[in-house]
Amino acid sequence: DQRTIKDAASPKEVDYQAVYNAIADSLEDEKYDDGSYGPVLVRLAWHASGTYDKNTGNGGSNGATMRFAPEANHGANAGLEKARAHLEPIKKKFPEITYSDLWTLAGVCAVQELGGPYIPWRAGRKDGNVENCTPDGRLPDADKGADHIRNIFYRMGFNDEEIVALSGAHALGRCHTDRSGFDGPWQYAPTTFSNEYFRLLFDEKWQERKWKGPPQFENKTDKSLMMLRTDMALVTDKAFKPTAQKYAKDENAFFSDFSKAFSKLIHLGVPTAQLSEPVPLKKIEDQAP
Ligand code: DDH
The missing domain is CATH 1.10.520.10 (Peroxidase; domain 1)
Structure with a gap:
């Protein structure tokens, strides 16, 4: 209380x-x-x-x-x-x-x-x-799936489209082993806000990283980028995917929806x-x- x-x-x-x-x-x-x-x-x-x-x-x-x-x-x-x-x-x-x-x-x-x-x-x-x-x-746990993401964000009053838009903030920054335990940035220019996160989600091939840390994904091309399990849910979940695809193709749509959300x-x-x-x-x- x-x-x-x-x-x-x-x-x-x-x-x-x-x-x-x-x-x-x-x-x-x-x-x-x-x-x-x-x-x-x-x-x-x-x-x-x-x-x-x-x-x-x-x-x-x-x-x-x-x-x-x-x-x-x-x-x-x-x-x-x-x-x-x-x-x-x-x-x-x-x-x-x-x-x-x-x-x-x-x-x-x-x-x-x-x-x-x-x-x-x-x-x-x-x-x-x-x-x-x-x-x-x-706050959300990174090693969980779409149900968990929905539980957390519906509690705040967001819908599926808003969840996808907000997730695009992962264009920025990186994971730190001494903070969350995860490791690495989501895109090559992590101090530039863009729709790169969505583009890479679809254009790169992602595989589970074999390491001692918590479960995360790496890009096959050069293994320098990462995705969390919750990031991958935007591609695997049927309701999230079309919105993520839209943002991968249309940065203006992403910017406009991100701003509101x-x-x-x-x-x-x-x-x-x-x-x-x-x-x-x-x-x-x-x-x-
Ligand atoms: Fe995030 N995020 N986030 N995130 N987030 C991390 C870093 C950053 C999740 C987990 C992590 C949003 C959603 C989710 C930013 C913004 C936003 C890290 C790494 C983890 C783990 C922390 C560290 O080690 O330093 C999960 C799970 C979700 C989810 O939605 C399920 C949202 C909605 C936002 C937002 O801003 C709207 C940013 C920026 C960072 C980079 C921080 C940094 O120091 O760099």
């Missing part, structure tokens, strides 16, 4: 575009992973939001409860301390933004700056406290009355010099 998020102090004016620009400016780091903090920031926004349960109304991005030990230590969140720590200097620079707004805004910024579509974003999330932490087990994701569980009007967050390349 979770307490509702207490009213924070009355909202102060925040220059969200300035916050966006500061995050955009911080993304590149040649010493980190594939050279960008973008992918792990997208994963932070997703794991902060994907705990939502439409039946009880708890979980979701409101609260930023991953700051607290129970939720920070959930197995699915391993490695996200790096994303949270990366945003600390931004929070210091703009103390009036809530963590829950900051984390979701950072996800939007990363998708947009890495070449993805514009994502509608509203401000107004409030930070909760430790009592608002969600129970473990609300990701925007829905990062507002789950936030009472509408709390939210601002959509805040225009321009890509750096679209801002006047």
Whole structure:
């Protein structure tokens, strides 16, 4: 029985575009992973939001409860301390933004700056406290099939098409053996948001990797790419497959559907009355010099 998020102090004016620009400016780091903090920031926004349960109304991005030990230590969140720590200097620079707004805004910024579509974003999330932490087990397990994926995402209120669209975020980033136990990127340019994930799902031949780690797939061509069992379900499941095929052929369709589904994701569980009007967050390349 979770307490509702207490009213924070009355909202102060925040220059969200300035916050966006500061995050955009911080993304590149040649010493980190594939050279960008973008992918792990997208994963932070997703794991902060994907705990939502439409039946009880708890979980979701409101609260930023991953700051607290129970939720920070959930197995699915391993490695996200790096994303949270990366945003600390931004929070210091703009103390009036809530963590829950900051984390979701950072996800939007990363998708947009890495070449993805514009994502509608509203401000107004409030930070909760430790009592608002969600129970473990609300995020998907990577070694399961289509039924599990549906159980998890239907609980958040998504349909099959939205599930496929959201899965396309795996164009970005990689798996880390010291975080999830899995290993490798899904595509050759893991800091570029595109429909490559879907194209490779169909155009490469995938085989089970023989190794000591958890079950995952590798591409036959050069064995440098990976798919999780849950990724493969988008090809093997009859209802997921046509949508995945559409996105493999039509990047515009993917971008448009991803934008809507990701925007829905990062507002789950936030009472509408709390939210601002959509805040225009321009890509750096679209801002006047
Ligand atoms: Fe994911 N994801 N994800 N994912 N995800 C991992 C990494 C990243 C699953 C498992 C994993 C989404 C859906 C699923 C991103 C975004 C999104 C890793 C590796 C695992 C495992 C973590 C690590 O070792 O560092 C599973 C299972 C699902 C599922 O749907 C069934 C969704 C919906 C999104 C989203 O953003 C909308 C991103 C980005 C990464 C790369 C992180 C990084 O550090 O790089």
